[in-house]
Amino acid sequence: xxxxxxxELKLTxxxxxxxxxxxxxxxxxxxxxxPGISVKEFLKTVLPAxxxxxxxxxxxxxxxxxxxxxxxxxxITGPCTIALSAAxxxxxxxxxxxxxxxxxxxxxxxxxxSGDENNFNGETVPVTLKCFNQVAEDLGNTLLExxxxxxxxxxxxxxxxxxNVLENRALRAEINGSPADDVSEVAGLFEQKTTMVKxxxxxxx
Amino acid sequence: MDKILRIKxxxxxxxxxxxxxxxxxxxxxxxxxxxxxxxxxxxxxxxPLGEDNKLVIAPGLLSGSAxxxxxxxxxxxxxxxxxxxxxxxxxxxxxxVLARLGYAAIVLEGKPADDxxxxxxxxxxxxxxxxxxxxxxTGNYDxxxxxxxxxxxxxxxxxxxxxxxxxxxAASIAxxxxxxxxxRHAGRGGVGAVMGSKRVKAIVxxxxxxxxxxxxDPDKFKExxxxxxEGLRQHAVTGQGLPAYGTNVLTNVVxxxxxxxxxxxxxxxxxGASAISGETQAETETARGGQATHGCHRGCVxxxxxxxxxxxxxxxxxxxxxxxxxxxxxxxxxxxxxAIAMLDRLDDDFGLDTIEMGATIGVAMEAGLAExxxxxxxxxxxxxxxKGTPLGxxxxxxxxxxxxxxxxxxxxxxxxxxxxxxDPRAVQGMGVTYATTTMGADHTAGYAVTANILxxxxxxxxxxxxxxxxxxxxxxxxxxxxxxxxxxLFIAFAILDQQETFQALIDMINSFHGLNFTADDFSDLxxxxxxxxxxxxxxxxxxxxxxxxxxxxRKEALAPHNVTFQVSDSxxxxxxxx
Numbered sequence: 001x002x003x004x005x006x007x008e009l010k011l012t013x014x015x016x017x018x019x020x021x022x023x024x025x026x027x028x029x030x031x032x033x034x035p036g037i038s039v040k041e042f043l044k045t046v047l048p049a050x051x052x053x054x055x056x057x058x059x060x061x062x063x064x065x066x067x068x069x070x071x072x073x074x075x076i077t078g079p080c081t082i083a084l085s086a087a088x089x090x091x092x093x094x095x096x097x098x099x100x101x102x103x104x105x106x107x108x109x110x111x112x113x114s115g116d117e118n119n120f121n122g123e124t125v126p127v128t129l130k131c132f133n134q135v136a137e138d139l140g141n142t143l144l145e146x147x148x149x150x151x152x153x154x155x156x157x158x159x160x161x162x163x164n165v166l167e168n169r170a171l172r173a174e175i176n177g178s179p180a181d182d183v184s185e186v187a188g189l190f191e192q193k194t195t196m197v198k199x200x201x202x203x204x205x
Numbered sequence: 206m207d208k209i210l211r212i213k214x215x216x217x218x219x220x221x222x223x224x225x226x227x228x229x230x231x232x233x234x235x236x237x238x239x240x241x242x243x244x245x246x247x248x249x250x251x252x253p254l255g256e257d258n259k260l261v262i263a264p265g266l267l268s269g270s271a272x273x274x275x276x277x278x279x280x281x282x283x284x285x286x287x288x289x290x291x292x293x294x295x296x297x298x299x300x301x302v303l304a305r306l307g308y309a310a311i312v313l314e315g316k317p318a319d320d321x322x323x324x325x326x327x328x329x330x331x332x333x334x335x336x337x338x339x340x341x342x343t344g345n346y347d348x349x350x351x352x353x354x355x356x357x358x359x360x361x362x363x364x365x366x367x368x369x370x371x372x373x374x375a376a377s378i379a380x381x382x383x384x385x386x387x388x389r390h391a392g393r394g395g396v397g398a399v400m401g402s403k404r405v406k407a408i409v410x411x412x413x414x415x416x417x418x419x420x421x422d423p424d425k426f427k428e429x430x431x432x433x434x435e436g437l438r439q440h441a442v443t444g445q446g447l448p449a450y451g452t453n454v455l456t457n458v459v460x461x462x463x464x465x466x467x468x469x470x471x472x473x474x475x476x477g478a479s480a481i482s483g484e485t486q487a488e489t490e491t492a493r494g495g496q497a498t499h500g501c502h503r504g505c506v507x508x509x510x511x512x513x514x515x516x517x518x519x520x521x522x523x524x525x526x527x528x529x530x531x532x533x534x535x536x537x538x539x540x541x542x543x544a545i546a547m548l549d550r551l552d553d554d555f556g557l558d559t560i561e562m563g564a565t566i567g568v569a570m571e572a573g574l575a576e577x578x579x580x581x582x583x584x585x586x587x588x589x590x591x592k593g594t595p596l597g598x599x600x601x602x603x604x605x606x607x608x609x610x611x612x613x614x615x616x617x618x619x620x621x622x623x624x625x626x627x628d629p630r631a632v633q634g635m636g637v638t639y640a641t642t643t644m645g646a647d648h649t650a651g652y653a654v655t656a657n658i659l660x661x662x663x664x665x666x667x668x669x670x671x672x673x674x675x676x677x678x679x680x681x682x683x684x685x686x687x688x689x690x691x692x693x694l695f696i697a698f699a700i701l702d703q704q705e706t707f708q709a710l711i712d713m714i715n716s717f718h719g720l721n722f723t724a725d726d727f728s729d730l731x732x733x734x735x736x737x738x739x740x741x742x743x744x745x746x747x748x749x750x751x752x753x754x755x756x757x758x759r760k761e762a763l764a765p766h767n768v769t770f771q772v773s774d775s776x777x778x779x780x781x782x783x
Contacts, residue, residue: 020488026457027479059441065463065474065765083461087441089452089698091635091651091680092627096462105634105673106462132457133484134445161480 006149006196009186012172015203020162022140025131027158028081029148030196032124039063039071039082046129048142058135060085060096067096067106079126086134144201152190155197159187206269206304206418207231210311210332212325214403216256216318220334227309232718234266236292237689237734238310239281243290244737249744253285253395254372254402256316262303262363262378262408263311265691269304269418271427272713273434274693276300276502278380284394286374286561286603287620287645289742293396294688296501296510297380297389298361303327305412313403322370322404326356328411337406342367344554344591345379345387352409358385364407366556367591369397373601374621375561375590376401379553382501388523389501392558393647394622395603421719429712433696434506436706442698447509448498452527453483455626460535463765464631466624467535468577469567470617472764473628477540481530486542487511494518507695513546522550525559528648531626532563537570538577545580548587555591557601562587564604564623572611615757620645620747629754630763630770637677637772641752641780643738649694651680674776678783685738686731690714732783739781749778 013021033042039061043054054071061068062083068074076082087093095105131139159166166184173180180186190197209230211223233241239261251257260282267275278300284291303311306327317323324337340348345366352362361381368376376397379387391397420426437443446454459465460478467475479485487497495514500507501523511524525533525545533539533548552559566583569575575582589597599610604623608616617624622645629636638651687694692710700707707724715722742751758770 020492023479023484023488026482026484057441060458062458062461065461067462083458085458087446087698088455088458089442089447089695090455091638091648092455092459092462092464092632093442093698095632095634096458102634102676105632105676130457130461132461132482133450133454134441136484137449158479 007194010174012202018203025136025140027154028128039074059087081128083130084135085132147200149198156187214315214317222332235279235691238263253283260313260399264300264304268300280391280396282399285398286395290738291394293391293393295380295389295391302410302412305415322406324407326409329414365397368556369401372398374603420717422716425716433709440699450483455527456482466628469571475535480540481534525549529559536567551587634673682731685734
């Protein structure tokens with residue numbers, strides 16, 4: 001059941017539009033986990049991916065903007081943002097790669113935990129997860145089919161500028177089970193108190 | 206490809222051409238060729254726009270052959286922007302065509318007395334120098350259309366726009382792509398101004414009747430090329446990331462790292478990054494009927510480019526790459542891909558370096574000429590350059606001049622050349638390269654991540670911050686080596702991870718030219734080129750004081766990580782200890 005300030009949004013989209021919907025994943029989806037879990041365990045729990053994918057295809061991991069070299073040793077101890085990327089080009093890509101031989105180029109960027117656990121007393125830790133580029137392409141469809149939760153403001157920031165594009169697409173939307181008349185305006189149809197939106201995407205055709 | 210074409214402009218007589226054997230320049234290609242000629246033949250203290258400077262245009266060692274990724278072309282001169290030696294390179298068709306015509310280099314020399322413009326036509330029958338005044342102050346797109354109507358669509362072109370004719374410090378040289386559009390540029394350092402100073406508006410190349418260059422050992426070459434292509438295709442960067450999203454795949458990631466220079470290098474994160482990311486760009490291109498994957502020249506297997514079209518599906522420009530999207534986008538607070546594409550188109554048409562112009566507009570915004578985020582005003586400012594107004598000429602002279610004219614302290618230049626899209630406080634090793642490269646601030650000067658294979662400079666402990674100087678040295682040497690083959694620098698990613706792909710590259714060069722090059726020879730070539738360039742710059746008056754970042758990078762902490770540039774001056778001074 002959604003909490004009182006979380007709306008449910010079901011989007012039915014043409015199959016060829018699923019790549020557009022995957023852009024949502026790069027804006028950040030909201031998850032929760034227990035404090036003290038390693039980044040690797042967390043990713044194994046929330047991503048539809050096997051060990052090999054986590055090890056080899058996800059080449060760069062950021063936690064609160066810091067590169068994570070060792071996802072096994074790096075612990076989630078407080079609220080954080082984790083971002084995932086496949087292999088990136090250039091010196092930058094090499095420098096921020098997990099345990100990359102050029103990681104010395106990012107002095108001051110080594111990171112072992114998400115924050116000061118003494119300052120966080122909750123039973124669960126809120127985590128914002130962003131999947132970029134090939135990672136979003138590989139895992140995004142399943143995540144969207146299963147449903148992702150976003151900050152309503154992030155959703156609005158994504159949706160509203162695309163009004164012109166969305167008007168011409170064969171989309172259907174339901175908010176909390178009720179059909180929405182104008183899908184391009186869907187970001188403006190949530191109740192004032194709504195802070196989060198759980199989005200489920202169904203591809204058809 | 207065993208001859209050099211010299212085009213001699215003179216105040217006393219009509220322009221003339223001389224063709225000579227390659228001679229002592231044999232074995233050089235790309236940046237190796239341009240820097241060798243400039244270092245030997247150009248007086249370091251000459252005026253960059255004067256008769257003693259030369260403009261060298263050189264294809265790579267394997268250009269014009271069946272070798273994949275061999276279509277880069279290098280342009281070298283004494284830079285009017287930096288005052289030092291310059292090599293800028295580009296994709297497009299001309300490298301392949303020039304090589305098939307048999308030229309290892311074209312050298313533009315001297316200077317005519319009057320203001321007449323010329324065009325040069327090169328084909329299997331020889332070289333003609335013709336009047337080009339009918340092209341005066343036309344943009345690159347109209348210039349190429351005109352040349353196409355005159356010489357047909359089998360040609361390719363090298364040209365300058367209005368900025369080159371006005372001899373501005375940000376002027377680029379355009380190279381036509383596979384669709385005969387002037388969308389590929391040797392952008393950096395004002396090379397277009399040097400071409401303009403020679404009064405050469407365009408070079409038309411036609412290789413009709415010429416055949417592909419043949420390897421000395423065709424079987425070995427074919428086998429090596431096959432392995433090389435396989436290596437590129439199986440690597441995650443060259444086989445997946447770059448083809449799918451182009452170089453702009455970096456926007457989201459660099460922004461996440463807090464290394465994305467925003468609002469003229471004030472902060473390391475841009476709120477609008479997602480809207481201009483490679484992922485959004487590729488999706489928009491595909492939805493509108495453009496192309497998210499496209500090669501810039503025949504023989505490219507990475508295909509990191511694309512075609513950007515407007516909302517009605519009309520061509521606007523090639524897919525703006527990461528540096529352009531950053532410079533005109535986040536650096537100026539602009540999160541509109543259509544506006545950025547328009548700025549890219551204007552830059553290409555006027556013949557301007559997109560990095561320099563984006564950085565310049567950022568400085569102009571800091572000076573109050575426009576608000577950060579005002580895309581319409583940014584477009585107006587770039588149009589001023591095309592019109593040649595006094596303001597436009599200031600802006601077209603680059604960020605350094607613009608900062609001086611408008612009294613701006615935060616001007617992100619080294620050796621007067623604008624920094625690219627990675628804040629050196631967040632990626633300190635990149636800062637070392639910006640500071641010390643012979644080229645002025647340039648990310649591609651230390652781009653070829655091949656150091657551990659080449660072993661340049663000994664074993665590097667990359668996890669130690671002080672290792673950044675060693676890393677930058679390795680990267681600069683390896684980059685100079687790859688640039689000197691004339692291969693696309695993006696092959697470096699596959700070379701980093703796949704020893705067999707690196708070996709395939711060496712085998713391609715050896716089998717083509719009948720050489721016995723080794724990995725050590727490869728790094729020696731890089732060192733040799735760098736030393737030539739360093740010596741030129743020293744004789745031109747450069748010293749260690751020029752190998753520094755602007756002061757504010759040590760004083761102003763960069764959000765969100767609140768870091769300053771921390772590599773000491775004494776460490777910077779050891780980069781060229783090899």
